[in-house]
Amino acid sequence: MLLNSVLLALREIRRNLLRSFLTILGIVIGVSAVITMVTLGRGATQSVQDQIASLGSNLLMVRPGQRMGFGGGGGAPGFKEADVEAIATQIGGVKAVAPEAHAHVTAVANGRNWATNATGTSNAYFDTNNWQLASGRIFTDAELRAGASVCMIGETLRRELFSGAAVLGAQLRVKQFSCEVIGLLAAKGQGAMGNDQDDFVLMPLHTLQRRVTGSLQVSSLMVSLLDGADADRFQAALTQLLRERRKLSTSDENNFNILDTKQIADTLSGTTQIMTTLLGAVAAVSLLVGGIGIMNIMLVSVSERTREIGVRLAIGALEREVLLQFLIEAVVLAALGGLLGIVLATIASIGLSQVMSLPYRFDAAINVLSFAFSAVIGVVFGFVPARRAARLNPIEALRHE
Amino acid sequence: MNDPTSIEPPLIRLRGITKVYGQGQAALQALKGIDLDIASGEFLAVMGPSGSGKSTAMNVLGCLDTPTAGEYLFRGVHVERLTRDQRARLRRSYVGFVFQGYNLLARTSAQENVELPLLYRGESAVARREAAREALASVGLDGWGHHTPGELSGGQQQRVAIARAIVTRPTVLLADEPTGNLDTQRGREIMDLLRLLNVERGITVVMVTHEPDMAAYARRVVRFVDGQIESDKPNPHPVGEDAALAGVH
Numbered sequence: 001m002l003l004n005s006v007l008l009a010l011r012e013i014r015r016n017l018l019r020s021f022l023t024i025l026g027i028v029i030g031v032s033a034v035i036t037m038v039t040l041g042r043g044a045t046q047s048v049q050d051q052i053a054s055l056g057s058n059l060l061m062v063r064p065g066q067r068m069g070f071g072g073g074g075g076a077p078g079f080k081e082a083d084v085e086a087i088a089t090q091i092g093g094v095k096a097v098a099p100e101a102h103a104h105v106t107a108v109a110n111g112r113n114w115a116t117n118a119t120g121t122s123n124a125y126f127d128t129n130n131w132q133l134a135s136g137r138i139f140t141d142a143e144l145r146a147g148a149s150v151c152m153i154g155e156t157l158r159r160e161l162f163s164g165a166a167v168l169g170a171q172l173r174v175k176q177f178s179c180e181v182i183g184l185l186a187a188k189g190q191g192a193m194g195n196d197q198d199d200f201v202l203m204p205l206h207t208l209q210r211r212v213t214g215s216l217q218v219s220s221l222m223v224s225l226l227d228g229a230d231a232d233r234f235q236a237a238l239t240q241l242l243r244e245r246r247k248l249s250t251s252d253e254n255n256f257n258i259l260d261t262k263q264i265a266d267t268l269s270g271t272t273q274i275m276t277t278l279l280g281a282v283a284a285v286s287l288l289v290g291g292i293g294i295m296n297i298m299l300v301s302v303s304e305r306t307r308e309i310g311v312r313l314a315i316g317a318l319e320r321e322v323l324l325q326f327l328i329e330a331v332v333l334a335a336l337g338g339l340l341g342i343v344l345a346t347i348a349s350i351g352l353s354q355v356m357s358l359p360y361r362f363d364a365a366i367n368v369l370s371f372a373f374s375a376v377i378g379v380v381f382g383f384v385p386a387r388r389a390a391r392l393n394p395i396e397a398l399r400h401e
Numbered sequence: 402m403n404d405p406t407s408i409e410p411p412l413i414r415l416r417g418i419t420k421v422y423g424q425g426q427a428a429l430q431a432l433k434g435i436d437l438d439i440a441s442g443e444f445l446a447v448m449g450p451s452g453s454g455k456s457t458a459m460n461v462l463g464c465l466d467t468p469t470a471g472e473y474l475f476r477g478v479h480v481e482r483l484t485r486d487q488r489a490r491l492r493r494s495y496v497g498f499v500f501q502g503y504n505l506l507a508r509t510s511a512q513e514n515v516e517l518p519l520l521y522r523g524e525s526a527v528a529r530r531e532a533a534r535e536a537l538a539s540v541g542l543d544g545w546g547h548h549t550p551g552e553l554s555g556g557q558q559q560r561v562a563i564a565r566a567i568v569t570r571p572t573v574l575l576a577d578e579p580t581g582n583l584d585t586q587r588g589r590e591i592m593d594l595l596r597l598l599n600v601e602r603g604i605t606v607v608m609v610t611h612e613p614d615m616a617a618y619a620r621r622v623v624r625f626v627d628g629q630i631e632s633d634k635p636n637p638h639p640v641g642e643d644a645a646l647a648g649v650h
Contacts, residue, residue: 004520015508311504314465315518315565316493318486394465398504 002328005321009329013336023297024337026290027377031341031370032348033283038366039349041276043358045269050359052265054130054188054197058095058231060238061259062221076255078217081205083245084122087221091237093229096127099218101208107153107201108173109161116157117200118174120208128222136168136183139204147206152183154198172201177211179203231260287370290337291377298330298385309389310397323390330382331375338374342367410477412572412605413439413462418471420457431457432468433628439607441572444599444639446616447609449625455609456577458625462607463496463575464488476572493521497566497604501578503558505550511537511561512546518569536564540594556587563594567604574598576608580615589641592618596641614640 013020064076081099088097101120106113123138125131136152143150151172158167171178188197209216225234235258242256302309312322346362353360420432432454439445449455460466461473464480465488473480476495480488492498505514515533524532537546540560550558559579566574576595580588596618599606610616617640624632 004523008520011509011513307504308506311506312517312521313489314463314492314498315521316489316496316569317521318489320486321521395460398500 002324005324005328006332008325009332012329013333019297020333020336023294024290024333024340026293027287027334027337027374028290028340028344030283030287030290031338031374032345033286034280034370035342035345035363035366036348036352037279037283038276039345039360039363040352040356040358041272041279042363043349043353043356043360045272045276046359046361048268048272049265051190052261052268058225058227058229059128059261060223060225060231060235061261062223062238062242062256063259064219064256066253066255066257077246078219079221079256080216081218083218083221083242084124086241086245087223087238090241091234093226093234095224095226096124097224098122098124098128098222099205100125100220100222101205101213101215101218103208103212105174105201105212107157107161109170110165112161114157114160118208118212119200119202120205120212121202122205125202125222128224131188132186134184134186136181138183144204144206147204147210149177149179149207149211150182151179151201151203151207152185153181153202154185154200155187156196156199157201158184174201174203175212179207231262235260284373287373287377290374291334291381294330294334294337294378295381295384298326298382299388301329302326302385302389305389306392306397306400309392310394310400313392313394314398319390322392323386326386326389327379327382330386331378334378334382335371335375338371341374342371345370410474411438412441412443412476413437414472414474415461416472416474418458418461418468418473420454420461420466421469431628432461434471435630437623437630437633439605441605442599442603443621444596444606444619445608445621445623446619446636447607447623447625448611448613448616449631450611453625454628455625459575459577459607459609462573463498464491493518493569495572497569497571497574499559499562499566499574499576499579501581503550503555503562503582505558505561505565507551508549510547510549511542511553511564514550514561515546515564515568518565522569532568533564536568537561539567539598540564554587555583556590559583559587559591560594563591563598567598567602570602571604573605573607576606578609578611580610580612585614588612588615593641596639 062079064078066076079099084097084099088094098121103118103120104115105118106115108114119125122144126133126138133152134155139150142148151174153161153167153172161172162170167181167184170181172181185198185202190196205218223238225231238258239254243254246255248255309322345367350360415435415437418432418435419430422429422431435454435458447455447458457466461468464475464483467481467488471481475491478491480491483491505511506517512530512533515536516529519529519532534546537543540563542557542560542564545553545557545561550561553561559582563579574595579595580591583591592615595606595608598604606619608615608619616622617636619636620639621633621635623630
């Protein structure tokens with residue numbers, strides 16, 4: 001009986017192809033909107049997480065100043081190079097500690113110039129910030145100690161200044177001095193904040209301090225932890241150590257802050273997840289409107305087919321059989337809408353992910369969920385018209401013009 | 402064919418059937434106490450002016466409607482005590498309907514129209530197809546199964562409707578003005594067909610008509626006036642009896 005009813009419903013749908021299509025249009029749009037929103041949202045979350053992972057996992061960024069976040073550190077003193085050694089030796093669980101000093105510079109090579117950032121650091125920077133060399137070599141200990149005129153450049157710099165020309169061994173002028181390019185860093189692409197991670201020139205800390213900034217300050221410390229290290233306990237120990245080294249009395253507040261990339265990652269992916277949920281909810285409303293569309297058309301269909309229902313009842317259809325027929329018709333319609341919606345959503349998601357350069361991943365759960373939801377909508381909104389059809393008086397239905 | 406004097410109860414027995422529509426001052430008494438026995442194998446014509454209650458009586462006979470008061474025994478079953486679903490089951494097993502306006506499903510092939518009642522009896526697709534083809538052949542529409550009602554003439558549509566009514570091998574065929582929408586010639590063809598089904602298959606036929614020409618095919622004519630049976634007479638010489646019999650042999 002059930003299979004029969006489904007076949008009957010399909011036949012009925014085929015009999016009114018255009019109307020059936022218009023009926024399910026709302027569901028199609030609703031389902032595809034929900035799936036597309038959620039898929040894109042998940043892609044965005046994924047991409048944020050990937051970018052933060054590219055920063056290095058288990059990374060703590062220590063900056064001067066009390067304020068959390070970027071741009072803090074107004075009057076607070078910077079760090080000293082000795083802090084690096086102290087952290088590495090006095091606290092357990094450290095994988096690498098890299099000092100960082102920054103300067104805005106204009107880099108010149110091949111007769112072209114480019115405004116960029118210069119970062120002075122040590123080889124530990126590769127560990128802490130998860131950088132790889134595309135070609136060339138890292139700094140030697142002698143170069144680091146002496147502050148030799150050597151540097152490495154990011155992919156953006158290579159593209160802007162060298163384009164096709166050989167990079168290794170070339171001279172790059174930064175401010176008043178020239179350095180020899182010894183390495184090219186592998187590209188990381190866009191960062192979590194939409195910044196270009198590859199737009200910088202890397203040199204030994206001493207080189208930057210002596211030749212560019214003229215100050216012995218270290219503007220931030222990057223500390224990466226060993227896998228499995230207890231980040232909370234480590235952070236407490238680090239805070240304690242830095243307070244001692246910066247000679248803060250117990251009544252003083254910290255004049256530095258520690259940023260855990262994992263926290264940033266959690267915050268950012270939390271935000272994108274909320275956005276995903278919100279967009280999905282808005283799309284779900286359109287799914288609901290689609291359901292009302294089905295109810296509307298089914299009600300029209302019932303009054304249009306009153307005589308037919310009368311005939312069915314007269315020749316012995318039970319009330320529940322007519323109910324089932326109309327209900328199944330609504331469910332089959334809604335399910336077809338759901339299927340079409342999934343197809344449309346897949347096309348839209350793949351296309352939009354490419355346009356927005358987000359990773360596309362087929363999300364089975366949301367597809368199944370949306371499909372099931374559209375079928376449920378068929379049941380819910382098909383019920384009222386179906387019951388109206390089933391409760392018709394056969395005599396009056398037969399007399400209906 | 403039953404012997405009227407047999408002690409076996411007749412196929413249909415109506416006793417004191419009344420039907421009232423509406424309530425209080427506006428109440429309309431459509432049937433005012435009908436007593437009627439119909440034996441198995443009869444061919445009965447119901448006549449009467451419009452508003453005489455003959456349609457209401459047909460609805461009660463077809464188990465589509467319940468009487469306000471009175472007893473209706475169908476094969477010994479008290480129809481007036483049945484629920485809506487029980488009456489539907491009775492209809493699907495024993496009653497075939499033929500309407501004045503054919504009432505075929507539009508845009509649906511003749512074959513599928515005829516299969517419809519079998520669908521509700523839960524028969525297999527193969528059995529349905531075979532039975533429907535057979536029913537269409539027996540009304541003279543062999544090979545017309547794939548045509549939709551829109552492609553068929555009125556007479557052909559009524560034949561499809563008759564095929565739909567007899568495909569379940571019902572005991573009773575209730576025809577409400579089956580020739581009302583047809584010209585005389587097509588009407589006579591339909592009557593010959595009903596006649597043949599009555600004689601050949603022993604299907605009890607009860608037919609409402611206001612055309613004396615068509616009523617002349619029946620072997621018994623019941624006349625309704627004002628909600629009551631005015632006359633109930635046998636027709637000793639039904640039209641086409643010989644022709645129908647000749648068709649059988």
